[in-house]
Amino acid sequence: ASILVLHGPNLNLLGTREPGVYGSQTLDDINTSLQQAATDAGHHLQCLQSNAEYELIERIHTARPEGINFIIFNPAAFTHTSVALRDALLAVDIPFIEVHLSNVYQRDEFRHHSFFSDIAKGVICGLGAQGYLLALQAAIAALENN
Numbered sequence: 720a721s722i723l724v725l726h727g728p729n730l731n732l733l734g735t736r737e738p739g740v741y742g743s744q745t746l747d748d749i750n751t752s753l754q755q756a757a758t759d760a761g762h763h764l765q766c767l768q769s770n771a772e773y774e775l776i777e778r779i780h781t782a783r784p785e786g787i788n789f790i791i792f793n794p795a796a797f798t799h800t801s802v803a804l805r806d807a808l809l810a811v812d813i814p815f816i817e818v819h820l821s822n823v824y825q826r827d828e829f830r831h832h833s834f835f836s837d838i839a840k841g842v843i844c845g846l847g848a849q850g851y852l853l854a855l856q857a858a859i860a861a862l863e864n865n
């Protein structure tokens with residue numbers, strides 16, 4: 720199957736960005752391990768990071784005609800602000816898992832609300848980079864049971 724991993728704003732800075740909160744792995748490290756795990760399981764995985772909301776929206780739009788079966792999404796700061804990204808996911812109707820590196824519930828009050836959690840298949844937060852791999856495992860299990 721085809722899996723798309725989307726990373727929102729500022730995640731390109733992983734590795735140097737608040738490592739106490741987000742860990743020391745770079746985005747390339749994370750994408751490489753996801754790629755490896757997906758290939759090992761016989762699936763196809765693509766990754767995109769963008770700091771621009773419209774770019775993430777357009778990538779979600781093209782996912783449907785392209786035949787993407789599952790999305791793993793860390794919307795980063797857009798988690799707490801973006802009705803437009805929420806609507807894009809509802810429009811394409813592709814199942815997705817929401818991932819956050821940090822435990823957003825231990826942080827600022829404004830990070831406690833997500834525009835995605837109630838429409839996600841599941842949510843993983845606070846487990847660092849491992850959260851993405853757990854999401855991939857769950858996505859693969861869901862796809863293989865279909």
Ligand code: DQA
Pocket residue numbers: 728729730793794795796797798818819820821822823830
């Ligand atoms: C984040 C949590 C968000 O609140 C924050 O804006 C991010 C990253 C995380 O992965 O922990 O940029 O999504």
